[in-house]
Amino acid sequence: xxxxxxxxxxxxxxxxxxxxxxxxxxxxxxxxxxxxxxxxxxxxxxxxxxxxxxxxxxxxxxxxxxxxxxxxxxxxxxxxxxxxxxxxxxxxxxxxxxxxxxxxxxxxxxxxxxxxxxxxxxxxxxxxxxxxxxxxxxxxxxxxxxxxxxxxxxxxxxxxxxxxxxxxxxxxxxxxxxxxxxxxxxxxxxxxxxxxxxxxxxxxxxxxxxxxxxxxxxxxxxxxxxxxxxxxxxxxxxxxxxxxxxxxxxxxxxxxxxxxxxxxxxxxxxxxxxxxxxxxxxxxxxxxxxxxxxxxxxxxxxxxxxxxxxxxxxxxxxxxxxxxxxxxxxxxxxxxxxxxxxxxxxxxxxxxxxxxxxxxxxxxxxxxxxxxxxxxxxxxxxxxxxxxxxxxxxxxxxxxxxxxxxxxxxxxxxxxxxxxxxxxxxxxxxxxxxxxxxxxxxx
Amino acid sequence: xxxxxxxxxxxxxxxxxxxxxxxxxxxxxxxxxxxxxxxxxxxxxxxxxxxxxxxxxxxxxxxxxxxxxxxxxxxxxxxxxxxxxxxxxxxxxxxxxxxxxxxxxxxxxxxxxxxxxxxxxxxxxxxxxxxxxxxxxxxxxxxxxxxxxxxxxxxxxxxxxxxxxxxxxxxxxxxxxxxxxxxxxxxxxxxxxxxxxxxxxxxxxxxxxxxxxxxxxxxxxxxxxxxxxxxxxxxxxxxxxxxxxxxxxxxxxxxxxxxxxxxxxxxxxxxxxxxxxxxxxxxxxxxxxxxxxxxxxxxxxxxxxxxxxxxxxxxxxxxxxxxxxxxxxxxxxxxxxxxxxxxxxxxxxxxxxxxxxxxxxxxxxxxxxxxxxxxxxxxxxxxxxxxxxxxxxxxxxxxxxxxxxxxxxxxxxxxxxxxxxxxxxxxxxxxxxxxxxxxxxxx
Numbered sequence: 013x014x015x016x017x018x019x020x021x022x023x024x025x026x027x028x029x030x031x032x033x034x035x036x037x038x039x040x041x042x043x044x045x046x047x048x049x050x051x052x053x054x055x056x057x058x059x060x061x062x063x064x065x066x067x068x069x070x071x072x073x074x075x076x077x078x079x080x081x082x083x084x085x086x087x088x089x090x091x092x093x094x095x096x097x098x099x100x101x102x103x104x105x106x107x108x109x110x111x112x113x114x115x116x117x118x119x120x121x122x123x124x125x126x127x128x129x130x131x132x133x134x135x136x137x138x139x140x141x142x143x144x145x146x147x148x149x150x151x152x153x154x155x156x157x158x159x160x161x162x163x164x165x166x167x168x169x170x171x172x173x174x175x176x177x178x179x180x181x182x183x184x185x186x187x188x189x190x191x192x193x194x195x196x197x198x199x200x201x202x203x204x205x206x207x208x209x210x211x212x213x214x215x216x217x218x219x220x221x222x223x224x225x226x227x228x229x230x231x232x233x234x235x236x237x238x239x240x241x242x243x244x245x246x247x248x249x250x251x252x253x254x255x256x257x258x259x260x261x262x263x264x265x266x267x268x269x270x271x272x273x274x275x276x277x278x279x280x281x282x283x284x285x286x287x288x289x290x291x292x293x294x295x296x297x298x299x300x301x302x303x304x305x306x307x308x309x310x311x312x313x314x315x316x317x318x319x320x321x322x323x324x325x326x327x328x329x330x331x332x333x334x335x336x337x338x339x340x341x342x343x344x345x346x347x348x349x350x351x352x353x354x355x356x357x358x359x360x361x362x363x364x365x366x367x368x369x370x371x372x373x374x375x376x377x378x379x380x381x382x383x384x385x386x387x388x389x390x391x392x393x394x395x396x397x398x399x400x401x402x403x404x405x406x407x408x409x410x411x412x413x414x415x416x417x418x419x420x421x422x423x424x425x426x427x428x429x430x431x432x433x434x435x436x437x438x439x440x441x442x443x444x445x446x447x448x449x450x451x452x453x454x455x
Numbered sequence: 456x457x458x459x460x461x462x463x464x465x466x467x468x469x470x471x472x473x474x475x476x477x478x479x480x481x482x483x484x485x486x487x488x489x490x491x492x493x494x495x496x497x498x499x500x501x502x503x504x505x506x507x508x509x510x511x512x513x514x515x516x517x518x519x520x521x522x523x524x525x526x527x528x529x530x531x532x533x534x535x536x537x538x539x540x541x542x543x544x545x546x547x548x549x550x551x552x553x554x555x556x557x558x559x560x561x562x563x564x565x566x567x568x569x570x571x572x573x574x575x576x577x578x579x580x581x582x583x584x585x586x587x588x589x590x591x592x593x594x595x596x597x598x599x600x601x602x603x604x605x606x607x608x609x610x611x612x613x614x615x616x617x618x619x620x621x622x623x624x625x626x627x628x629x630x631x632x633x634x635x636x637x638x639x640x641x642x643x644x645x646x647x648x649x650x651x652x653x654x655x656x657x658x659x660x661x662x663x664x665x666x667x668x669x670x671x672x673x674x675x676x677x678x679x680x681x682x683x684x685x686x687x688x689x690x691x692x693x694x695x696x697x698x699x700x701x702x703x704x705x706x707x708x709x710x711x712x713x714x715x716x717x718x719x720x721x722x723x724x725x726x727x728x729x730x731x732x733x734x735x736x737x738x739x740x741x742x743x744x745x746x747x748x749x750x751x752x753x754x755x756x757x758x759x760x761x762x763x764x765x766x767x768x769x770x771x772x773x774x775x776x777x778x779x780x781x782x783x784x785x786x787x788x789x790x791x792x793x794x795x796x797x798x799x800x801x802x803x804x805x806x807x808x809x810x811x812x813x814x815x816x817x818x819x820x821x822x823x824x825x826x827x828x829x830x831x832x833x834x835x836x837x838x839x840x841x842x843x844x845x846x847x848x849x850x851x852x853x854x855x856x857x858x859x860x861x862x863x864x865x866x867x868x869x870x871x872x873x874x875x876x877x878x879x880x881x882x883x884x885x886x887x888x889x890x891x892x893x894x895x896x897x898x
Binding site for chain 1: 506507508524525526527529531533534537538542543544545546547563564597598601608612615616655656657658659855857858860861864865868872874876877878879880881
């Protein structure tokens with residue numbers, strides 16, 4: 013029988029354990045799949061996340077554009093895992109990892125492990141221009157989504173009160189930098205918000221005069237899709253009134269404008285969807301990272317020299333067929349499932365651990381309320397059919413029966429009425445002081 | 456033809472107007488009813504609110520206890536009023552009123568009026584103990600509701616990680632001060648959250664061991680209800696596991712405990728539902744106010760000496776049959792409707808303005824998921840029937856078809872599963888820095 017060797021900060025009493033301890037850091041798509049895969053394994057599992065909830069990231073843009081509420085696309089982690097008797101969930105912030113002593117340090121205590129799974133995700137990368145961050149926020153968390161929602165809705169409110177026509181137009185200009193799926197979906201959603209949902213609600217401005225501009229440095233949008241599908245998406249964006257500017261690298265972003273090709277584009281709302289940077293997990297290990305800060309891992313997703321430490325999802329740089337795997341949910345989920353079975357195999361001694369192999373089932377994107385594109389390799393869908401397929405896949409993968417029903421009800425309502433239900437401008441705790449200040453800041 | 460005399464700060468050009476200008480400050484129950492009542496009147500109406508949304512306050516406690524999302528109980532003001540061609544909505548903060556010049560000052564400009572309706576609502580009153588405010592927050596706004604939700608859910612998370620049994624019990628002790636409808640409904644909701652929704656989700660604590668204590672200075676709960684109904688509600692609270700302490704004035708509230716009758720009750724979560732204070736509108740006018748800061752008004756809800764200035768809702772102190780009217784939604788709504796018709800009568804010269812008279816249709820309260828009390832004067836309901844009645848009334852008065860459907864779906868789901876869907880701990884914009892700090896603050 014072994015005994016738990018707890019870290020110095022741990023106030024819990026040492027207790028006899030007979031099962032290997034697995035610690036998973038982060039309950040995004042990768043970490044959660046790993047945790048669910050280990051639910052019946054003969055291990056003692058601890059899942060650590062700084063939030064109490066898992067977020068369905070592919071629908072974050074719908075929160076940012078007032079179509080869904082934050083709770084609709086999230087679920088409490090400990091509730092998802094409540095039936096796994098071998099699992100403890102801790103809501104706390106990880107501050108570091110000691111690979112030699114096999115300890116995870118948190119704000120409250122240190123947690124020992126026999127196997128570690130690092131799935132801490134990514135944040136935005138401004139490609140060396142971090143000074144743009146305050147003017148061009150990104151979309152990676154619920155906090156990002158609700159503050160973008162506030163920013164977008166406040167721009168219309170401020171425009172309604174702005175007597176100067178030039179300033180008014182700058183308030184009604186929305187620039188999205190980066191034409192991957194998030195940029196494309198967000199541009200379509202803001203266009204619909206301005207041109208349909210808000211259309212009749214103002215007196216001094218016409219929200220339909222809003223400009224939505226999607227800017228991309230590469231010569232085409234949606235580089236992960238076949239050219240023909242991307243072209244159809246571009247046409248659909250134009251139909252919604254989105255201006256698409258490809259081969260247009262951004263040179264500068266300030267509080268008032270975006271500089272492209274030496275020309276200034278006055279815009280008060282700029283949204284960054286161009287680049288991601290891995291979370292600082294790489295620094296905990298002093299490990300080799302790629303340009304985006306993602307940790308380079310072995311074929312079995314472990315750190316070299318540390319075969320009991322797995323790194324997955326957006327935190328990991330995994331090469332396949334000479335190319336790095338993209339930072340998308342399906343990759344993270346397949347990696348999570350793989351790690352769960354790899355740990356089970358090693359703990360039970362049953363089966364050989366094979367190298368990880370990502371199976372790409374396809375790519376999906378949507379443009380507005382009834383146009384989608386789907387590339388499944390053997391099948392390509394566009395238009396309404398593509399949108400229905402996108403909708404079905406997202407509903408199926410959304411966690412929680414209640415969330416599925418609520419999201420379907422709201423999508424049906426939005427589809428029939430062109431309205432947005434969550435048009436809520438909320439402020440931080442000091443609301444009463446900052447409402448005015450925030451509005452002035454936008455103006 | 457008259458010309459608009461705009462204030463110095465107004466950058467808009469003076470324009471010819473032929474219709475009297477009505478300005479409503481605040482779009483709560485009173486202000487919104489007044490605005491809707493003036494939709495077809497021959498006036499030029501401006502509605503000013505510092506938020507973009509109207510909030511259905513009677514369901515705020517359901518947001519605070521993770522049953523509903525903020526957007527479910529709110530609707531954009533300008534969307535509600537979009538069809539009124541005579542109406543402009545401004546989202547801005549009012550900073551003062553000049554009764555002589557007939558101007559409303561806001562952060563952005565000054566707005567002239569011929570008739571003014573002040574419906575700015577109320578905040579909490581700590582009866583001279585403002586030092587309790589940080590430890591015993593109240594529930595008047597969506598920001599209050601989401602920060603209470605965070606506080607309540609974080610208490611369980613912190614308890615799960617707290618090794619010291621005494622500190623753990625303090626984290627699992629919830630004290631509600633004030634046994635009016637809000638205190639009673641909130642106590643029932645927290646009891647159900649702890650005893651049902653969270654029951655199986657933790658490993659180191661049993662949420663069912665949480666203590667929920669409802670404290671009231673008066674000898675009984677729900678003073679607005681007949682004694683017999685209140686007694687039944689008290690029994691229902693006991694069934695849910697709520698400890699009710701009447702005749703127990705609170706002597707002190709600190710970060711760790713509540714002092715009642717000289718005895719310290721260790722509790723990390725204290726919620727204030729005992730008293731309200733009117734918004735500072737009274738100070739704008741230098742008018743006579745009652746003890747709670749509410750402006751004393753004439754029989755027709757106008758300020759004495761200023762017959763074109765109406766004060767309604769929680770901002771006004773209206774005497775009827777020798778008693779002040781209570782600060783509840785039906786009073787505010789009837790006052791709003793009255794003011795709309797009084798202004799219409801005076802503008803059109805048709806009809807005589809009669810004094811305002813409040814018609815009390817009844818009182819409702821609910822205790823948990825299937826017990827309600829209703830006192831309609833001619834009819835009293837308790838138990839399941841009272842709850843169904845409560846539910847029907849709240850659904851009918853909730854604004855927006857979408858909100859009604861969503862709230863019904865979520866109530867049905869909660870009723871069938873005992874679960875709470877909006878168990879979301881969200882932080883302010885600086886989430887990544889404050890998550891840890893906030894948790895430590897709670898511990």
